[in-house]
Amino acid sequence: MPTPNHKQTPIALFRPFLGEEEVQAVSEVLRSGWLGQGPRTEEFERRFAQYAGAAHTVAVNSCTSALSIAMQLLDVGPGDEVIVPAVTFVATSHAVAYHRARPVFCDVDPETLNMDIEDAAARISPRTRAILPVHYGGRPMEVDRLRERIGTGLPIIEDAAHACGSFYKGRAIGGHGNSACSRFQAVKNLTAGDGGAIAFPSDRGVDRARVLRWLGINRDTWDRTKLPSQLWWQYEVDDITLKYQMNDIAAAIAIVQLEKLDAMNARRRAIAERYTAGFADNPRVQTPPMDTPHSRSSWHLYAIRVDNRDALHIALKEHGIASGVHYKPVHLYGCYGHNPTLPVAEEQCARLLSLPMHPGLSDDDADRVIDAVNAFTAS
Known part of the structure; x- marks a missing residue:
């Protein structure tokens, strides 16, 4: 191998691709005085749903949070199992284990490193609550083949952390399973600094996901400011959960990134x-x-x-x-x-x-x- 030339510019493994448009978008949010979840988050949700071909998206603060909410929507808990491919980041399996369920690991396809469909199917048991395929590196998992193999009885939750902008059979990743969880971390294809989203192909689960992303409270702060009643602090707490919201600073960056x-x-x-x-x-x-x-x-x-x-x-x-x-x-x-x-x-x-x-x-x-x-x- 040639002798190293230490004067050469280092080449980074990953690097966010940002411009003045993102700087301007963040400046506008800072000047607005509304930094938390608000109008920019709503705008990003609409735009990302349209891009992904989904009925709705719910923006959150990370893909890990999105996966956790997906588990809650299925009431995954102790004694349950979720099938996960062995080649993935720990966030995928942690989202299962965090809810005291058991991630059941399956092998992968030797070419794509995506979930081996036959091995996954062989690990289904009466305790299996869902299948959690990963689009490894951005390579689309053949979710339709997985669905044909396992039937319609088990939900498929897609881990699309790597797959922002991937397409399968003419459709963006995000609408092939029961839901799809995306990641907008610092060096992902679309960055928001950090963030995530759950895409839904229908109305099912959307309202509860919105409640679950903010401590189980049934109206977020931005929504409450639009209520006709002067008593806008009145709300109900429907679930016990954690705080997973995206904020408008992150959403402003994400809106510009989506255009690019x-x-x-x-x-x-x-x-x-x-x-x-x-x-x-x-x-x-x-x-x-x-x-x-x-x-x-x-x-x-x-x-x-x-x-x-x-x-x-x-x-x-x-x-x-x-x-x-x-x-x-x-x-x-x-x-x-x-x-x-x-x-x-x-x-x-x-x-x-x-x-x-x-x-x-x-x-x-x-x-x-x-x-x-x-x-x-x-x-």
Whole structure:
């Protein structure tokens, strides 16, 4: 591998793509005097529902909160089970365990790293309350195939944290299951600094989700200011829950980001294509599946698989190139106790390395990454 040139500009693994439009949007909210959940949050909910092809969205402060509310809507609790793929961030399974239910981990497809449908179906029991597929890296999970395999009796809650701007069979991710939970964390495809949303294909569950996001109170503060009664502090508390609201500062950023989302994802797609072309003649690098006519990734991640993954990570760092691992199989964490061996997830994740992926990455940056990976694997 070439000697590191420490004068080269570091290449970040992720980086938010923000401009003056976001600064202006936040300034307007600050000047308005209304910073909490309010008119900007309502506007973002309407716009995001329209983009996702959903009947409604409920904006919250993180995807983890969205997943927790999704569990509450199903009354998931002690003795219940929810099937979760082993390749995901711990937030997915924590949302189940937090409600004292048991996440039942299933293996993944060796190509896409999405949930293995047959393995998931084999783990269904009388205690199963829901299936929780993840659109790993932005690659759409074939939710329609999952539905055909498991039937109509079990709810499907989509973890769409990586899939903002992914499309499956001409429809944006967010309306294929019973609900879909999105994430707008600092380095996601659409950032709000942090935030999340639950998309619903119908009216079912929407009103209760709105109550659950704010301590079980049946009217939020912004809604109460619009009541004709002067006694606007009167409300009822219908559930015991926590505070999960999005605020208008985050929503203002998200509204601007949503307008840019398709363009930002197009740039991600171009980077993915450049990477894949650059590794085409390197048999030591397994690249992720590319888009197909019916499946378009958001390309939140570009995760290759290589032998000597850890050594490659260190070598890239020496050349000023960040990389990461998404993820250690979640069933191997000690907090989940003893779990069965899931051979595909364990084998593939041991070779998995995420390369830099964000809209601000230049062609020269991508070529530097390609050259460094190819040089390492040739040595």
